[in-house]
Amino acid sequence: MDLKEKLLSSFLVFENQLEDDAYMNDVRNDAITAFEEKGFPTKKEEAWKYTSLNSVLKEDYSIFPKQENAIEFNDIKKYFIHDIDSYKIVFIDGKYSSHLSQTTHDGMDICLMSAAMSKPKYRLHIENYFNKVATKDSLPSLNTAFSSEGAYIHIPKNKMVAKPIQILHFSTGNESAIMLQPRNLIVIDENSHVQIIERHQSLSNNAVLTNSVTEIFANKRAIVDYYKIQNDNLNASLIDNTFINQKRESVASVHTFAFGGKLVRNNLNFYQNGERIDSTLKGITIIGDKQHVDHNTLVHHIEPNCESHQDYKGIFGENSTGVFNGKIIVNKEAQKTNAFQANNNILVSDKATINTKPQLEIFADDVKCSHGCTIGQLDETAMFYMRTRGIPEKEAKALLMYAFSNNVLSSVKIPEIKQRITKIIANKLGVNMGFDL
C-alpha cells in the first residue's frame, strides 16, 4: 500500500475517534478530499520541479504512534535554547509532553492546539482563524485533515511577551518510521509583540517525515519574530508549510536556519493584507552529504506602501542540492511597494547543485522591486590572502563562509540564538572558532 492510500484509509480510523464536531469534521473532510484529488506533489508541478518526494514517500510510516515515550529534559536539553528563560511547548512523537513544557493562560494563551480545538471558549477563535490562511494545496490539506495537535498561541492586544516561546517537536524512533503532522496556530493581536523559536528534532536514526503547518496572524501593528532551526539527522525529512497573514502596519520576520536533514522543503508564504506592512524572510542554508533543502517563498503584496525583504544565503558541499524559488506578487492596487530579494550561493563541491529562481509578477506601475541571485565559488585570492596571514585553509574557508552568511545573522534579535547558530555553523564547517565578528 503506498503512502497516499495508507493515509486515506487511516483517515477513516482517525475520523471515527474524533469527537462529534460538525464544524471541524467538515473542514477535515474537505481537506482529505483535496488531498485525495491532488495527491502528493510531483516534479511535474512547476513548484516542485527541483524537489522530488519519491525517496521520502517510500517508507512505511506509522501514522499514529502507539507508545508513549518518557524523555528526560537532560536528554534533549541541547536542542533548546536553554540559556534563556522561555515558554516551551514540547511534543514527543506528536504527543504533548506536559512535564517538558511550560505553558501559560495568564493574560494570554500559550498552550495546545488540542485544547483550543475542544474547549468552547476557544471555539470562536478557531472558527475565525483555523485554516483561514493555509492554502488548499495537497500537503497543507493533508495536514488539515489530520490536524489534532500542535501549538496554539493567542496574544491579546498591547502585550509584549517578555519571554520567547520555543516550540519543539521530538521524534524518538520508537517506531521504525513515523509521520508527524503538527499544526500550529498563532494569533497576535493589535500592538503586541512575540518571539518564537521552532525546531524539529529526531532522536534516533529511524525515518521521520514531518508535514507541518503553521498559520500566523499578525494583526494591526503586531510584531512577530519567528526563528526556525533545522538541523536534523540524515533520516529525518521536513515539509514546513508556514502561512503568515499580516494586517496593517504589522512587522513580521521569519529566519530559517537550514542545516538540513535528509530533505527539507520550506513553503513560506506572506500575505500583506493592509498598508505599511513590513515582511522579512531570511535564511542561511549550509548542507553537505546528499542533503536537500528547498526554500519556496511567496510574498503577496496586496495593498499599497508595504515592504518586503528577502535574503537567503546558501553554502552547498559534497552531493547536496539546494533550491530557492522566490515569488513576489504585486497586485495592481499595491502601489509604492518596495520588494527586495537576494539569493546568494556558494558551491563548495563540484557535485553540489543549486537551482535558484526568482519569480516576479508585478501588476502595479509605481513600485521598487529588485532581485538578484548569485552562484559562485570561494574566492581563491581571498583564501591566499588569509593564509599569508597565518590562517589555515580550513579556518580561512570557514571564516569566509561565515562572513558570507553573516548578513542574515545580523538581524537576529535574540543574542542566544545568534550564538547557537554560530556554534552550529562552526560545527558544520568542522572548525573550532568563535567568529565573533
Place this chain on the structure above:
Amino acid sequence: MLKIKNLHASIDDNGVLKSILKGINLEIKAGEVHAIMGPNGSGKSTLASVVAGKEEFEVTKGTVLFNDEDIEDLAAEERAHKGIFLSFQYPVEIPGVSVTNFMKTAINETRKAKGLEEMPAKEMLKLIREKSELLEIDRKFLSRSLNEGFSGGEKKRNEIFQMAMLEPKLAILDETDSGLDIDALRIVANGVNKLKSKDNAVLVITHYQRLLEYIVPDFVHVLLDGRIVKSGGKELAHELEEKGYDWIKEEVNA
C-alpha cells in the same frame, strides 16, 4: 635568512606552462633591507607570491631556503607561521570580517600552530591599540569589514598594520607605494622603519624609487624578464629613476 637559489617558476596558462622566473639568485640576511625594481611583467610580484607560497605557481627548478629550511612543500599559512609576511599589491576585500577580528584570528591561529595558548583579550586589545597608533589608524576603522570600501591608501596602511601585529621575520612589501599620497607614504614608511630591527629583514618590491627615499635599502636589485640582472647599493635606484631601464636592457643584451 632567505636564500633563493636558481629559482625557476611557471604558471599554467590554459594548459601551457608559462615560465616567469628564470633563475633567481638572492640572499637576504637579518637586519637588511633589499629592494627589487623592474619594469611591468618582469616577474616581481611572482617572486613575492612564490616566496609567500601561492600554489598557482609551480617551482620547476631551484630552491627557496628560509632560515636554512627548504620551504617548497610548506603551505602559505605554514610559511606565515615561520615568519614570512607578504603585503599585497591589491589587498583583498573580505566583507563581514572586521579588521580586529581578522587580526585576532590570524594571531591566534599562528599561536595555535606554535603550540601557544590564545592571546588574552586584554593583551590583544593593547597590542591593537599600540600598533594602530603607530600607523595612525582611527579606532573606528578597526571595526569595519576588512578592506571593504577602504581607499587605496587605507588598504596599504592596513597591510602594514597587519605586519606590525604579526611581527614577521621577513616582510615582503609588494608595490606598497602604489596608490599612496605623500602623507600616507610617509606614515607607511615610518611604520616599516619602526618595525625594522637587526633580527628581521624587509624586501621592498617597487616600480619607483620614491618609497626608497623613506625606506632606505641596503641593496637594490633589478629584475628583468625573470632574472636579476644587476645589483647595487641605494644609488642604483636613483640611476634607474633618472635613466629608466633601457640602459640595463642594453647592458644585458651586449
